[in-house]
Amino acid sequence: MIGENRIVTDELKTAIDRVQSTGAVVSIATGRTLTPALRIARESGAAGPVICFQGAMTYEQESNTTVRHEMLGAAESEIAIKTMSRVVSELMMFLGNDVWVEKRSEWTDGYGQRMGVDIRDTDSLLEMSDRRPTAIVGVGDPEIIEPLVHDLHSRMNGTALVTHSLPMFCEVEAIGAGKDLAIESLTASLGIDQQSVIAVGDGKGDQSMIEWAGLGVAIEGGHPDAVDVSDLVIATPEQSGLVNFLNDLVDRRMFVGSNSL
Incomplete structure (x- = not known):
C-alpha cells in the first residue's frame, strides 16, 4: 500500500x-x-x-x-513454542499489547521500537501457553523458516493457522484468523x-x-x-x-x- x-x-x-x-x-x-x-x-x-x-x-x-x-488455545500454543524453539533464533509471543520473549536481543528491541510495542521478558514462554495469545512468531533465516512452516502446518493438522508473510517469519495464529x-x-x-x-x-x-x-x-x-x-x-x-x-x-x-x- x-x-x-x-x-x-x-x-x-x-x-x-x-x-x-x-x-x-x-x-x-x-x-x-x-x-x-x-x-x-x-x-x-x-x-x-x-x-x-x-x-x-x-x-x-x-x-x-x-x-x-481469535486467540490461540493452550494446546496449539504449546506445539508452536516447542517446535519453533528448537530451530529459530528469536521467538515471540503476542499477548495483549505486548510482545513476550525468553531471550531479549538487539533484533527484538529494534522490533519493539519499529512497531511501537513493549518487549517483555519471561523465564518460560511454555508456561504462558494457556494465556490465549494472539500469535506466536518465530524469526530466523529463510532457509530454516520455510521447512519449519511446513513442519508446523503438519503438526497442527488444521487446529491453527500457520502463515509465512515474510521469508524470515513463521507465524502461528488461531484457526479462525x-x-x-x-x-x-x-x-x-x-x-x-x-x-x-x-x-x-x-x-x-x-x-x-x-x-x-x-x-x-x-x-x-x-x-x-x-x-x-x-x-x-x-x-x-x-x-x-x-x-x-x-x-x-x-x-x-x-x-x-x-x-x-
Missing part, C-alpha cells in the same frame, strides 16, 4: 478520501500488530475497521473497540456482499483475501502466490499504482449504488 519507504503520500490520502466520499468503506488489513496498523490507518485516513495480526483481530476505530479477536475470514466476518456485519469487496495486496499473507474478494488485486512484483490468484495486477506504490487504481474506480463510478469494501 505504501511502498518500501513506508510513507503515506498526499496523493494516496486524497484517493482514499475520494473513495470514502462515495460511501464505500476503506479498511487496512495487515499482518502487523494493532499499534502500527492503527498508525497507518490514521495517517492514510482509512476510516474503516482495522484488520491486523493476519486477520486474528479486527478493531473498530470509531468506537475504539475490538470487534473480533486469516485475512479472508476477517474480511468475510466484517462484510457480513456491514451488510456488504462478497462481490462488492475489493482486496489489494502484495504478500503471501494477502493471498487468501485476494482470492476471496469479488475483485482481487495484486501489486506488481508481489509474492507469486498473491499474483497467481488475483484478477488484476497494478503497478507498485512508487509508480502510483494504488493511487491510480482508486482514482480510476471513483472516476468510473464503480461504487455508486452499492455498499463496497
Whole structure:
C-alpha cells in the first residue's frame, strides 16, 4: 500500500478520501500488530475497521473497540513454542499489547521500537501457553523458516493457522484468523456482499483475501502466490499504482449504488 519507504503520500490520502466520499468503506488489513496498523490507518485516513495480526483481530476505530479477536488455545500454543524453539533464533509471543520473549536481543528491541510495542521478558514462554495469545512468531533465516512452516502446518493438522508473510517469519495464529475470514466476518456485519469487496495486496499473507474478494488485486512484483490468484495486477506504490487504481474506480463510478469494501 505504501511502498518500501513506508510513507503515506498526499496523493494516496486524497484517493482514499475520494473513495470514502462515495460511501464505500476503506479498511487496512495487515499482518502487523494493532499499534502500527492503527498508525497507518490514521495517517492514510482509512476510516474503516482495522484488520491486523493476519486477520486474528479486527478493531473498530470509531468506537475504539475490538470487534473480533481469535486467540490461540493452550494446546496449539504449546506445539508452536516447542517446535519453533528448537530451530529459530528469536521467538515471540503476542499477548495483549505486548510482545513476550525468553531471550531479549538487539533484533527484538529494534522490533519493539519499529512497531511501537513493549518487549517483555519471561523465564518460560511454555508456561504462558494457556494465556490465549494472539500469535506466536518465530524469526530466523529463510532457509530454516520455510521447512519449519511446513513442519508446523503438519503438526497442527488444521487446529491453527500457520502463515509465512515474510521469508524470515513463521507465524502461528488461531484457526479462525486469516485475512479472508476477517474480511468475510466484517462484510457480513456491514451488510456488504462478497462481490462488492475489493482486496489489494502484495504478500503471501494477502493471498487468501485476494482470492476471496469479488475483485482481487495484486501489486506488481508481489509474492507469486498473491499474483497467481488475483484478477488484476497494478503497478507498485512508487509508480502510483494504488493511487491510480482508486482514482480510476471513483472516476468510473464503480461504487455508486452499492455498499463496497
